[in-house]
Amino acid sequence: MRKILDKLGFTNTNTERKTVTFGDASVVSAPGGRGWTWLSVGFFIILWCLASIFEWINPIFWPPIGAVWEQFVFIFTEGYRNFTLLEHIGLSLYRVLMGFFIGCLVGIPLGFALALSRVMNRLFDPIVEFFRPMPPLALIPLVILWLGIGESAKIFLLFLAAVWIMALATRSGALATKISKIHAAYTLNANKKQILFRVILPNALPEIFTGMRVCMGVCWGTVVAAELVAAEAGVGMMIMVASKFLSTDIVVLGIILIGVVAYAIDVVMRYLEAKLIPWRGKS
């Protein structure tokens, strides 16, 4: 019995000699134990299958799993509202990446300015602090008034979602640079520019990366909401149009796609983080 449970990943032999496990984070985060993950995912899929087979739920409230699959295959091959499924996802992703990219392009230098100059800090601090807690969705009406409902409006909205997060993450990372590192660089003949790019920037990178991960999440959430309001194509638009026709299967398909893409983005970001900043948390 023990061996079977071990094989399926329900126990962990690495930590079994510890007598105190309650409250020990290393036991909770120890590798292995994936069996429980499959159990929870499997439970919901099986429940959904059973509900579909025995028609427990009205398809208007929750569609059968087969219908969602069929919609997926159909939209993947035939498209929805003049755009293929990949085009819908691709367009949403393009908007996110553009907003994120421009947000980084402005936010990271802004963050350094906030961290490195007292005057800049005092000048921009009220602006940053005002916009930081502002939900980007509250700005949609204004953005539509100014820029209409085209691509530029959506990218601008995503830029607004990204830029403050990036500025604050960069500022906090840059401010965390130990003064002894900066002093050391000065005694080694580095000038201000070299200290910025070779000491302060790498020192801030871990926090900048955390900011990027947060940003990606926020931007992905914002793009779907922006497309719900007005769009020709995109995953959010799919959901919005389908809901008007009571096509719950397409709505659910859209929700699943949003979740999967967001998860995939985070996996990529975590991979890049491990590759690009291996020193993270090890100073």
Add this chain to the structure above:
Amino acid sequence: MSGLSVRDVSMIYNLPNGEDVEALKHLSFELEPGELLTVLGPSGCGKTTLLNILAGFLAPSSGKIDFDGKEVLSPDPQRGMVFQQGALFEWLSVEQNVGFGPKMMGRKPNEIKAIVDKWLSIVGLADFGKKAIYELSGGMQQRVALARCLANEPDLILMDEPLGALDALTREKMQGLILKLWKETGKTIALITHSVEEALILGNRVFIMAPRPGRLIKEYSLPFAEQGLEKNTREIKKQPDFIEVREEILTMIWDMEEEIMGRQEGNNA
């Protein structure tokens, strides 16, 4: 003159609450080229302030410092510094850390490589060049810190409790390494520490400082650093003459601490 000359240096910090703190009061001394000075004193005696002034990170409230005939006004590669643990660049490899200075001096890649190889083998890390900083033990990290500082061949080396965070055994070994580097390079070194033994074994001159105001109260010229070049440092620490000076200084610092505590209790009453 060449060497280091500190003339009537005072440093007053203006605290936000309007109080003034005299971190250093009328400090004057000369350091000849090739001397190894250790500075000892309880916390708050201004020894870190002194080192920061010598490095050029702080400008004194009054007084003047010259090194090698030039006034000290800002940091300069001629005056290197070794910090307590945590001042290495953890995003760079061991080699890149040691090569940082030469690179900033505009040396060519092949020159940098030769310099890095030379200093890494001197500090005993010849095989560790490709390692990341966080893969090394504390003692090895401080060896890298010494090599990084020496790679630019500074004439004066300032050390801010370089061995402070190391365990006792590693610390003894590193004291031997510092003596070896001092002998082989003939550099002028100023090192601050709060370990009495370390100050005595490393310093051919030892300053004892007292707090509030930060000032120099006693100066020794000692033979132990020279002896340490020939003999095992552990043997020297057992010698009667070493023990005698150590006890004298310990008593002095003990009394200082008592006085500080007494003063604080007086303030609180």
